[in-house]
Amino acid sequence: MRISIANVQAPFVKGGAEYLADSLAQKLEERGHQVACVRIPFKWYPPQTILEHVLACRMLRIQSGNPDLVIALKFPAYVLPFAHKKVWLLHQFRQAYELWGTPHQGIPNTPEGRRIRDMIMQADNVYLREAKEIYTNSRIVARRLQHYNGIGVNGVLYPPLLRPEIYRCADFGDYFFYPSRLNSIKRQALAIEAMRFVKSGFRLVLAGKADQELYLDDLRTLVKQHKLEDRVTLLGWISEQEKADLMANCYAALYIPYDEDSYGYVTLEAFHSAKPVITLSDSGGTDEVIENGVNGLILPPTAEALAAGMEELWSARQRTVHMGQAAQATLERHNIRWDHILERLVA
Amino acid sequence: MKIAWFTPLNRRSAIGQYSACILEELVRTEQVVVYVSDTDQVDACWPVDAELAFLSKIEPAQLSHLLSGYDCVVYNMGNHHGYHGSIYEASLKHPGIVILHDVVLQHFFGGYFLELQRDWDAYIRHMAYAHGPEGEQLAKLIRAGRERAVWDGSAAVQYHMAKLAVRRKYGVIVHSDFAKRQLEPITAAPVRKINFPEPRMSKWFPRRPFARRTTPEDKIHVLTFGMVNRNKMVDLVIETIGGSELLRNHVIYTVIGVIEAGEYSKTIAEVIRKHDLGSCVRLLGPQPDEVLIESLLTTDFAVNLRYPYLGESSWSLLEALFAGKPTIVWRHGYYDEFPDNVVKKVASKDELLSALTELCRNSEARLAMAEEAWSYARKHFDTKQYCRQLLDFIECARLNRPILDLVDHMSDCLLEMPANSESAELVETLEREICRLAAID
Numbered sequence: 001m002r003i004s005i006a007n008v009q010a011p012f013v014k015g016g017a018e019y020l021a022d023s024l025a026q027k028l029e030e031r032g033h034q035v036a037c038v039r040i041p042f043k044w045y046p047p048q049t050i051l052e053h054v055l056a057c058r059m060l061r062i063q064s065g066n067p068d069l070v071i072a073l074k075f076p077a078y079v080l081p082f083a084h085k086k087v088w089l090l091h092q093f094r095q096a097y098e099l100w101g102t103p104h105q106g107i108p109n110t111p112e113g114r115r116i117r118d119m120i121m122q123a124d125n126v127y128l129r130e131a132k133e134i135y136t137n138s139r140i141v142a143r144r145l146q147h148y149n150g151i152g153v154n155g156v157l158y159p160p161l162l163r164p165e166i167y168r169c170a171d172f173g174d175y176f177f178y179p180s181r182l183n184s185i186k187r188q189a190l191a192i193e194a195m196r197f198v199k200s201g202f203r204l205v206l207a208g209k210a211d212q213e214l215y216l217d218d219l220r221t222l223v224k225q226h227k228l229e230d231r232v233t234l235l236g237w238i239s240e241q242e243k244a245d246l247m248a249n250c251y252a253a254l255y256i257p258y259d260e261d262s263y264g265y266v267t268l269e270a271f272h273s274a275k276p277v278i279t280l281s282d283s284g285g286t287d288e289v290i291e292n293g294v295n296g297l298i299l300p301p302t303a304e305a306l307a308a309g310m311e312e313l314w315s316a317r318q319r320t321v322h323m324g325q326a327a328q329a330t331l332e333r334h335n336i337r338w339d340h341i342l343e344r345l346v347a
Numbered sequence: 348m349k350i351a352w353f354t355p356l357n358r359r360s361a362i363g364q365y366s367a368c369i370l371e372e373l374v375r376t377e378q379v380v381v382y383v384s385d386t387d388q389v390d391a392c393w394p395v396d397a398e399l400a401f402l403s404k405i406e407p408a409q410l411s412h413l414l415s416g417y418d419c420v421v422y423n424m425g426n427h428h429g430y431h432g433s434i435y436e437a438s439l440k441h442p443g444i445v446i447l448h449d450v451v452l453q454h455f456f457g458g459y460f461l462e463l464q465r466d467w468d469a470y471i472r473h474m475a476y477a478h479g480p481e482g483e484q485l486a487k488l489i490r491a492g493r494e495r496a497v498w499d500g501s502a503a504v505q506y507h508m509a510k511l512a513v514r515r516k517y518g519v520i521v522h523s524d525f526a527k528r529q530l531e532p533i534t535a536a537p538v539r540k541i542n543f544p545e546p547r548m549s550k551w552f553p554r555r556p557f558a559r560r561t562t563p564e565d566k567i568h569v570l571t572f573g574m575v576n577r578n579k580m581v582d583l584v585i586e587t588i589g590g591s592e593l594l595r596n597h598v599i600y601t602v603i604g605v606i607e608a609g610e611y612s613k614t615i616a617e618v619i620r621k622h623d624l625g626s627c628v629r630l631l632g633p634q635p636d637e638v639l640i641e642s643l644l645t646t647d648f649a650v651n652l653r654y655p656y657l658g659e660s661s662w663s664l665l666e667a668l669f670a671g672k673p674t675i676v677w678r679h680g681y682y683d684e685f686p687d688n689v690v691k692k693v694a695s696k697d698e699l700l701s702a703l704t705e706l707c708r709n710s711e712a713r714l715a716m717a718e719e720a721w722s723y724a725r726k727h728f729d730t731k732q733y734c735r736q737l738l739d740f741i742e743c744a745r746l747n748r749p750i751l752d753l754v755d756h757m758s759d760c761l762l763e764m765p766a767n768s769e770s771a772e773l774v775e776t777l778e779r780e781i782c783r784l785a786a787i788d
Contacts, residue, residue, distance in 0.1 A: 047749075048749055048752055048753070051749055051753050051784065052753060052756060054784065055753065055757070055777070055780055055781065055784065058780045059776065059777070059780070110418065110745065111742055111743075111745035111746045111748075112745050112746070112748045112749055114746070115745075115746045115747070115748070115749045115750070116749045118786075119749060119750070119784050119785060119786075122783075122784055122785070122786050123784055126783055126784075
């Protein structure tokens with residue numbers, strides 16, 4: 001089968017969604033399909049630009065090469081017109097939905113901003129309905145689509161890792177590990193704040209490329225300001241293998257974004273490494289796989305609570321090891337496998 | 348709301364006077380900066396209690412930067428290319444709301460392209476944009492000297508060029524139903540009619556309507572005021588007075604305002620000479636407000652004619668009505684929108700003669716119309732109400748801005764390509780998708 005994967009790409013930014021598109025392409029090719037990844041540049045500021053990108057996507061004709069199927073992943077790539085289109089929905093434009101009214105809103109609350117928000121919702125209402133089937137990457141995305149747009153989905157397909165085999169458990173070392181893009185919505189700053197309240201001797205290791213240098217500067221300032229240079233390490237970008245090695249030897253992992261759509265790759269990487277994951281009660285989709293006290297901790301979103309949670313795990317090593325084993329078992333229970341996903345998308 | 352308000356503001360500009368009137372109320376609730384187009388002297392401006400920025404002192408690049416900081420930019424557009432040229436230029440670069448004081452802008456664009464820019468090609472190109480191949484052809488014939496200039500004649504009404512003034516606007520405000528009807532077909536932006544505010548001058552007028560009872564022997568005072576050009580038909584009024592023994596013997600006709608230099612000035616002088624009306628026609632030229640107010644208070648009625656009608660709304664008519672003066676107007680456009688008992692409407696020289704005669708002879712008729720005019724003006728023209736409607740409209744128009752900006756951007760892209768008749772399918776697809784996005788059926 002000829003399959004086009006349609007995704008958007010903010011140039012020079014590579015995160016989970018881009019990783020997923022590449023993984024999907026690779027897995028489809030491994031099963032003998034011909035795959036073309038269509039990456040559409042996307043810019044969302046100033047907000048008026050969003051409408052131009054929606055229209056641009058709508059005007060694209062993806063029929064060249066005669067694909068049998070288009071799988072679209074993110075806003076606004078899924079507005080592409082194509083008769084046999086399926087959507088594996090990773091993101092709507094969240095600033096117009098649940099982030100509206102929060103500090104992450106992005107679109108100003110002016111008459112112009114409200115109209116832009118309406119038009120983004122209208123685009124979803126109209127164009128998503130053209131899809132033959134819609135899947136989401138988490139229950140929360142499915143619920144949101146139903147709530148805001150009145151659109152039901154054909155199922156939830158949890159995204160697996162591309163190379164789960166590189167993740168393993170080697171040791172329970174003296175650090176908590178948080179690998180992710182450095183971005184205010186991922187709240188690395190909160191993790192650093194938490195280290196101020198930690199009495200025990202463990203460390204915090206942060207890895208990932210900063211989306212904006214300014215945020216990295218803020219993190220560095222925070223570390224210096226609280227004299228945490230010996231206890232907090234900012235590694236910057238690391239390779240997949242380095243990440244797997246650090247995960248293999250960490251004590252436990254952190255994944256504490258604000259209102260994330262899905263459980264996040266970090267959670268999967270930790271689970272494959274038999275490490276429990278600490279998340280927060282407002283982190284969004286993480287609670288779809290993390291069960292408090294079973295395979296991780298779900299804590300109130302404050303620095304003090306996060307510090308107490310890390311201390312709690314640190315003081316109970318055997319329990320932490322058991323939670324890591326439970327985490328590994330969670331993967332099977334939720335059917336987080338490529339075979340399952342491809343069966344649904346390509347059927 | 349932060350508003351940038353573009354306007355002429357010199358004391359000879361009626362639009363400047365209108366702006367001063369609006370701003371007095373608007374600055375009570377909004378942050379307004381006034382971008383003055385026609386002078387850089389504070390002393391030359393109508394007094395306003397707002398920050399003034401003089402366009403002649405601002406670099407174009409700096410202006411764009413400044414304007415991006417406002418919630419809304421409001422452009423006042425009229426027919427004087429000296430007063431409005433820089434406003435027009437700014438309005439092309441930064442989208443906003445336009446208050447159109449004239450519908451027929453041929454005089455502005457003729458002056459702007461041919462006197463300021465000295466660019467016939469641009470004039471022809473813009474006539475083509477506004478009025479298609481017919482407009483383009485006419486402009487070419489004018490350049491070749493084979494047709495009379497449009498701005499000099501009644502063809503200006505047909506080739507008004509207003510489409511240029513509503514370009515890149517996400518809202519249009521006018522002051523008459525006539526103007527609204529003319530503009531709605533040529534813009535995608537919403538057009539709202541708002542009744543003029545109350546003129547500042549009205550505070551000097553009586554708290555009750557006043558009309559003098561006269562005997563048949565008394566002289567009757569008749570007044571025309573404002574800028575005087577051929578369109579105001581002062582020559583016809585003098586001609587009509589001269590042709591009637593009754594009017595010749597009883598009327599003192601006063602004209603206050605700048606008389607357009609050249610042919611028309613000569614025409615008026617000739618008509619006065621022809622009928623030997625030197626003792627009963629007084630051409631006072633421009634006068635300070637005190638003199639105008641005194642003249643308005645003492646006149647028995649006013650004459651406020653326009654022909655051809657160029658789509659404007661008359662500030663001077665409003666001042667006469669607030670003063671409680673019966674006023675003779677031509678029966679068309681904005682003037683015809685007033686009830687028949689508020690103004691005296693005419694549509695021919697014979698009707699003008701009848702109207703002048705009746706108002707001259709019949710003090711009861713004058714008194715009745717004075718009362719209607721006085722009450723009607725106060726009921727329908729209110730500054731607070733104007734500002735409320737203006738702000739409400741701005742709020743609504745801003746909702747449309749994202750769509751209109753999108754349309755403008757796509758139009759620019761099509762022009763760059765350039766799109767032609769073979770691109771019809773592309774244009775239709777774009778139109779359909781924008782309508783779907785905007786939830787427009």
